[in-house]
Amino acid sequence: MSEVPLMFNTEKLETTEFYQHRFKNFSTYLIVPAVMALVIALAFVLFAKREVTITTSGELTPVQKAVSVQSTTTSRIIENHLKEGRFVKKGDPLVTYHDVNNPTQLKVLETQTKQLQDQTAALDKYKTGLTSNQDTFNQDDPFGYRQALQDYLSQRRIYALGSQQVSGQQSSENSKTAKVGQLLQQSIASSNQNIAAYQALLTAIQHQSGYNDSQPYSYLYKSFIAESKDMTGSDLDKVKTSYISQIDAKMDTEKSQLESLKLQQANNEASDTSQQQLAENEQKMAALQASQLKSVADQKNQAAQSLTELNGKVAILKDQTSDVTVKAPTSGTLHIDASLQGKHYVPSGTTLAEIYPVLKHQKQIKLTLAVSPTEITSVKQGQKVRLQVSRNIPVPIILNGIVSNIDTAPTITKNGNLFMVTANVSLSKQQARSLHYGLTGKVSIITGQKTYFNFWRDRLFNQD
Template sequence: MNQNNWQNTSQFYSQSHKHFYRWIIYPTVVLFLFILLFLFFGKKEIIIQSQAQITSDLVSKIQIPIESKIIENKLSENLSVKKGESLVKFDIESLKQQKSSLEKEIPLVQNQILANQTFIDSLKQGKSLFTSDDDFGYSNQLQSLLAENTASDYAFKQSIIDHESEKSTYENSKNSIQKSISKKQVEKNDWKKIKSAWSSQSNLSGASEDATSQYLNFQEQLKASSKEEKEQVKVNISSSINDKISQIDQELEQLEMEQSKLTPPASYDNEKSSQEYKKKQLVEQTIATAKQKSIEFKEAQEKYNLELQEVNKQIQDEIITSPIDGFVHINYNVKDHKIIPKGEVIAEIYPEIKPGKIEFTSQIEASDLTQVKSGMRVHFKLDSKGNSPIIMEGKIKEISANAETSERGSFYIVKGFLKQTNKTPFNSRYGLNGRLSLIVGKKSYFNVLKEIIIKN
């Protein structure tokens, strides 16, 4: 057989077809196995999407610390400032004058306290302890009092005549106060009965005619009120009754105090004792008045010291400096104003955004929160029309404890940090918005495909 005709034989074609199907089946099997492996071991991220905004928790508010006119204001929108840099200066001339006045007043009050104490000590010892005339007249007052005591020795006989009159006045005052106390106690008992009857909304019994009339008046007020007002009227009248009882208690306390202050005239069994008693009483009253003055002076001294501390603090607030490095955002409502109320926020300083640590804030629906936790990874795609997308990766650092309710539903505040992953340049600013994707889990592509088939 001719060797050139070997390809025409049936054996050759049989052998060729045998090798051809192998080149089709083997790659198909390998591809099928690869697809199966991918379906079972490949994972698809499960995400929750929400809007997010670039924010900061380190915003420093610039508030007006004192009620003074602004004489220098360097604040302007987007101004770059350094920590400690002067921003606002106030006119503190009036504060300096107030400080000068207080610094003069405080030593004056201190000297007055010392002179008053010397006056008290002199009264206790019955002689003058002043080494010279004081500026407040205590020395002269003491000399006058001592002279008065001397003159009283000569007028002692006249006091005997006045004794009976004093005794009568004492008894009258005592009886008058006792009658007033008895009357008030009866009135108090009536009001207690009114209170008891009103609490149970029952009839009043065993009370005076005036008390009965007052109780009927209360009932008329309740009847005249509408159904909605009845409870409030009851409360108001109960409060009025309690106030009246408290008022009577105070009046009784005042009467008992007046009763305790009544001093019976001294007995004339020992005329010398009576004279000494009067002199002692006068001295004690004068000492009591002087001690009261001493309390007032010390209160004034404390008040002036506190005012001086406050003025010094306000003077220290003459210049507002920047608490942090950052950029200024001014309050346009008070821009260029010279007089601004104390406590008003005139600007906010935002820290410079660091590319490796950009903060974000987002709202997550309450229904999705069960899948969200701190430390969870997130994707953030910044809104950028017509440009390459700006993508960042990050983690959640904080989830609010309570939900905020609005017309759109209940939402939780989620905060975290971002870091840009691509190299697309952009001007990072607070307030920029974007799409936040929270990675809550992973699912194999086989399960994804199965769910699609079942759903369809």
């Protein structure tokens, strides 16, 4: 066999073996990569940052508040165009009520007409009673005219009695004056006696000089003696002062009465003023009657004018039907109260539906979320928020927004006191077509950034 020639250099072979022995060993294959990975991981932990977030739940709401559509009457609904999710334009008919005015307004107007007619009849009786000066009512009326007539007749009777009193003979008047003067003189004498008795009693108590039992007001002296028995010094002075004060008060009253009696006595002079008083009473009765008749005439004119207006309104209502249609106050999508579906009668003021802005046409939506009082201090306007809607959909929807408003006070909820936070979220056309008002999801409020090292350190030591 022929010998195979040597095709490689032996020196090169030795160099390769040396290289492999030196560099392709355990250290180069395992330890060095591990050290490099550890250095990279340590650098990542020390310098790489992660977001610090507050996690809560939020709900998508319209930027503009939904417009309520309310029932305007209790009449029967004859046309109902309300349907959940229906798009309506401003002015579109929503609900039509049958004959709104006739059953209600007509009844009210007829009641008012009857009341005015009864008032006019009562005024006629009142006027007849004023002119004849007698009670022309058989029973009390709801307008108070019988009572007013009786008050008028009573006042007139007072004037008549006054006229009768002054129409007597002057001699009789003089006799009455004399009798009154005699009575006044007796009263003045009695009052003087009482003052003298009080003065004597006052002196007796001051000096403890005794007081006759037959004298007036001896009971006060007896009471003083009994109360001051065995008393001396300041105790006795106190009792004296008390009784002296009582007697002074009674004496002052008696003196005031005496002055009044003297004034009456001075004014009790016989003078013939009967004719003047009779004329004055006649004038008073005539003025009273004229005033009452004018009041009746004014009230009758006002009632007649109101009655004419009401009769015109009643005639118009009887000649027309008044079906009323409630129209959409703005354009948008309807949200219906399901409990009112199919009902033909609903109370006035009931909210029938709400009109929301069409979401697919919106470039923004409002995100409303609740934050606990312990976390609200970390939330600031302008911070970023992230909403993740993932329930019952194949691909989660992520929405990003900015905090726009923070309530200054908490709202009481079944979960305790929570601060309501609002964020504005921008929407793409695809997102606007996929979303619905009222969707809820997990919300993260990004309050800042920390390195991973600081994050785990704070987590380990329970620091915020």
